[in-house]
Amino acid sequence: MTTASDPRHGRLFAALPVQDAPAMARLHERLVDQARREGVLDVAYRTLDTPVGSLLLAATVEGLVKVAFAVQDHDAVLQRLADEVSPRILAAPARLDGVSRQLEEYFAGRRTRFDLPLDWRLSKGFRREVLTHLRDIGYGRTESYAQVAAAAGSPRAVRAVGTACATNPLPVVVPCHRVVRSDGSPGGYAGGPDAKRALLALESAA
Amino acid sequence: MRRPFEQIVAEYGPVVLRVCRAVLGPQDAEDAWSETFVSALKAYPDLPADANVEAWLVTIAHRKAVDVTRAAARRPTPVESLPERAGLAGRPEDWDGDLWRALKALPDRQRQAVAYHYLAGLPYKEIAAMCGGSTDAARRAAADGIRTLRDTYPRFTDQSGVAR
Numbered sequence: 001m002t003t004a005s006d007p008r009h010g011r012l013f014a015a016l017p018v019q020d021a022p023a024m025a026r027l028h029e030r031l032v033d034q035a036r037r038e039g040v041l042d043v044a045y046r047t048l049d050t051p052v053g054s055l056l057l058a059a060t061v062e063g064l065v066k067v068a069f070a071v072q073d074h075d076a077v078l079q080r081l082a083d084e085v086s087p088r089i090l091a092a093p094a095r096l097d098g099v100s101r102q103l104e105e106y107f108a109g110r111r112t113r114f115d116l117p118l119d120w121r122l123s124k125g126f127r128r129e130v131l132t133h134l135r136d137i138g139y140g141r142t143e144s145y146a147q148v149a150a151a152a153g154s155p156r157a158v159r160a161v162g163t164a165c166a167t168n169p170l171p172v173v174v175p176c177h178r179v180v181r182s183d184g185s186p187g188g189y190a191g192g193p194d195a196k197r198a199l200l201a202l203e204s205a206a
Numbered sequence: 207m208r209r210p211f212e213q214i215v216a217e218y219g220p221v222v223l224r225v226c227r228a229v230l231g232p233q234d235a236e237d238a239w240s241e242t243f244v245s246a247l248k249a250y251p252d253l254p255a256d257a258n259v260e261a262w263l264v265t266i267a268h269r270k271a272v273d274v275t276r277a278a279a280r281r282p283t284p285v286e287s288l289p290e291r292a293g294l295a296g297r298p299e300d301w302d303g304d305l306w307r308a309l310k311a312l313p314d315r316q317r318q319a320v321a322y323h324y325l326a327g328l329p330y331k332e333i334a335a336m337c338g339g340s341t342d343a344a345r346r347a348a349a350d351g352i353r354t355l356r357d358t359y360p361r362f363t364d365q366s367g368v369a370r
Contacts, residue, residue: 012355012362013325015305016224024219027239031215034244043210082210088247089210 032092042086044095047074050107051202052195055172057096057103060085063117064099067170069191084122103172109202112139114173122169126157130164137178140203144182166190172199211250214259215243221326222263228321229271231306238274242267264326268318268336275314308359315339316351323348 035041043065045058056074058066058081065085068077082089093100098116105111123131130152137143143151149161165176171190177199181187189196222242226235245266253262309317318337322328323344328336333344355362 012359013224013228015361016227018224019220020223023223023236027219027223027236028215030240031243031247034240035247038244040248078210082208087208087211087250090212090215
């Protein structure tokens with residue numbers, strides 16, 4: 001990063017630390033706080049360790065906008081949020097305190113439904129209708145893709161229901177894992193088949 | 207395509223802090239850094255995709271540093287020496303007080319040119335655009351600053367082994 005041609009000039013600033021982690025932590029916190037107060041923290045995010053791996057949680061001022069599994073590549077997800085929502089993105093866990101608490105309760109088997117403000121902007125049209133309906137599938141229950149299609153008023157749109165579930169921007173919280181194949185096998189999942197099985201097992205155990 | 211701002215903070219935050227510390231000293235550096243990154247965050251969605259992010263940040267930091275310097279000039283001196291100020295704004299013990307004393311003694315132009323060129327790696331043309339004046343004047347300011355530091359900052363030459 002430095003173009004100093006004479007190595008001696010590098011020594012000039014040797015007394016100034018190149019990395020000062022405590023100062024950066026303090027400044028980052030101050031930046032988040034000021035950005036929030038001035039209304040320019042468009043997307044806040046954090047990660048949360050869960051039994052199905054590290055979850056990326058991102059929220060706008062309206063509510064939770066994205067949940068992503070590690071297999072979805074958190075960096076790639078953050079880049080898509082920058083492209084589709086806003087690049088004003090900071091790691092700012094405070095906005096996700098409520099989400100984190102409810103998810104922890106869910107994974108501990110102490111919560112059967114989420115009561116959170118959601119920002120649906122990453123899902124549109126029929127997919128969004130499907131996902132909205134998923135919230136009616138209760139904890140521990142499952143429905144087939146065909147049942148969900150019928151409930152959404154388009155019984156022939158089974159494949160579109162599959163796509164809606166596969167592109168659910170809010171997995172776990174909007175329970176697309178409760179939609180399974182007609183033969184009872186789990187079917188695909190954004191977090192991978194093991195994550196889907198783990199969530200279904202968690203809910204059937206409770 | 208713009209990267210998430212968090213990545214901008216992680217990648218350029220440390221170098222901007224070094225620049226702020228070299229230009230403003232330990233007490234005011236963190237205020238200038240904060241104002242720089244809040245301004246940058248606000249303007250970020252409009253930054254041209256091919257912009258040189260580091261030069262853009264240093265340019266903002268430069269403007270903030272000028273503001274801070276002006277405010278400091280208006281500030282009555284006793285306020286500056288209140289002990290709790292240092293505790294709020296930064297940790298002067300973080301780095302060599304001798305270096306800051308030597309930098310502080312330079313004319314603003316020279317201190318800025320030295321920091322922007324040798325810490326941020328900005329070419330003199332960019333420094334001239336930021337600070338005013340010609341490219342040659344920016345190059346001279348940096349050279350003069352370095353020459354003075356060689357005399358006033360003992361560690362500069364001590365550690366190189368050879369004094370010139």
